[in-house]
Amino acid sequence: MIHFEDVSKVYENDGKELRAVDHVDLRIEKGEIFGVIGFSGAGKSTLIRLVNLIEAPSDGKVLVDGRNLAALPKPELRKVRRKIGMIFQHFNLLESKTVYQNVAFPLSLAKVPKKEIEARVTEILEFVGLEDKAKQYPDQLSGGQKQRVGIARALTTSPEILLCDEATSALDPQTTKSILDLLKRVRDQYNITILMITHEMQVIKEVCDKVAVMENGKVIEQGTIFDVFSNPEHPTTKNFVRTVMQDDIPASILKQVEGRAGGRHVYRVTFLRETAGEPILSKTAKNFDVDVNVLYGQITELQGVPFGNLIVELQGEDAEILRAIHFIQSSVAVKEVVADAG
Numbered sequence: 001m002i003h004f005e006d007v008s009k010v011y012e013n014d015g016k017e018l019r020a021v022d023h024v025d026l027r028i029e030k031g032e033i034f035g036v037i038g039f040s041g042a043g044k045s046t047l048i049r050l051v052n053l054i055e056a057p058s059d060g061k062v063l064v065d066g067r068n069l070a071a072l073p074k075p076e077l078r079k080v081r082r083k084i085g086m087i088f089q090h091f092n093l094l095e096s097k098t099v100y101q102n103v104a105f106p107l108s109l110a111k112v113p114k115k116e117i118e119a120r121v122t123e124i125l126e127f128v129g130l131e132d133k134a135k136q137y138p139d140q141l142s143g144g145q146k147q148r149v150g151i152a153r154a155l156t157t158s159p160e161i162l163l164c165d166e167a168t169s170a171l172d173p174q175t176t177k178s179i180l181d182l183l184k185r186v187r188d189q190y191n192i193t194i195l196m197i198t199h200e201m202q203v204i205k206e207v208c209d210k211v212a213v214m215e216n217g218k219v220i221e222q223g224t225i226f227d228v229f230s231n232p233e234h235p236t237t238k239n240f241v242r243t244v245m246q247d248d249i250p251a252s253i254l255k256q257v258e259g260r261a262g263g264r265h266v267y268r269v270t271f272l273r274e275t276a277g278e279p280i281l282s283k284t285a286k287n288f289d290v291d292v293n294v295l296y297g298q299i300t301e302l303q304g305v306p307f308g309n310l311i312v313e314l315q316g317e318d319a320e321i322l323r324a325i326h327f328i329q330s331s332v333a334v335k336e337v338v339a340d341a342g
């Protein structure tokens with residue numbers, strides 16, 4: 001649906017070249033919710049603006065539904081752009097217009113007959129849960145309600161793509177969740193492809209199917225949420241994942257283990273996908289002469305699939321512990337067992 005093929009965007013700043021987007025390749029398929037994460041200055045905003053040609057690429061091609069926007073004649077470009085909606089961090093609503101007028105605005109501009117506008121706006125306001133706010137003005141709304149108006153306005157022209165530029169960054173966590181739920185419904189009900197940029201990993205974890213991590217204009221890692229979160233490779237990705245999935249051993253627990261006599265055997269056991277529900281540790285305790293002590297861990301859900309990360313201590317004779325570890329490692333249920341200490 002949206003393909004970046006070796007795309008770069010170079011700005012001139014005081015005679016110096018700045019590569020805001022640097023040789024990026026991305027494929028965002030129809031109906032996907034695709035997240036791009038990166039720190040400030042990574043190039044996310046530039047990247048998203050290349051999709052509707054607010055910015056033109058310096059090199060490479062951005063294809064939307066197979067068409068290179070930069071090569072289209074103006075009337076064609078206008079048509080394609082109408083199929084791309086956008087929502088913003090600060091909502092960008094017209095303060096002097098009511099909710100109804102804001103949502104109707106793109107249709108009024110396109111000179112759609114009044115009756116049609118009414119039917120469409122009513123349907124969309126109902127969809128975003130604002131049917132009772134039609135006559136209110138933006139300054140009478142909460143942040144979450146304002147973003148619902150922004151989403152409604154983007155949807156009135158029946159877009160195929162929705163671009164979200166830090167759409168929840170100005171909202172509290174609870175409101176963020178409700179807006180993300182709404183975006184999921186937008187995709188599910190209208191099969192709209194959603195490209196969102198954010199600096200919050202929680203947002204990516206909550207709603208995206210795939211993620212690309214940007215740094216200095218480059219995509220440094222990309223993949224499904226499950227793969228990237230369960231096995232991040234680049235240090236920056238690891239840092240982002242750490243913001244939502246704590247997997248370090250807390251200092252207090254390490255101290256407690258270190259204080260014990262007779263050495264320590266602490267391992268990280270990572271459960272993936274279908275193995276997350278396996279009673280592998282209780283089997284280990286039953287089949288081997290070892291005690292299994294779960295020190296710390298969490299089971300979370302990534303795209304509806306359980307993912308677990310446990311820190312366990314095995315107590316017993318060294319040889320027996322080795323056999324137990326071998327059993328855990330060889331089991332299809334466990335991806336890796338890493339000695340953290342000992």
Ligand SMILES: Nc1ncnc2c1ncn2[C@@H]1O[C@H](COP(=O)(O)OP(=O)(O)OP(=O)(O)O)[C@@H](O)[C@H]1O
Nearest residue numbers: 011012013020038039040041042043044045046047
């Ligand atoms: N119009 C422009 N002219 C010159 N330089 C620009 C322009 N737009 C962006 N840049 C530069 O390109 C780099 C990437 O900026 P961009 O806004 O795309 O990053 P970002 O990841 O979206 O950051 P933020 O989250 O802070 O918006 C930055 O160094 C920025 O200063």
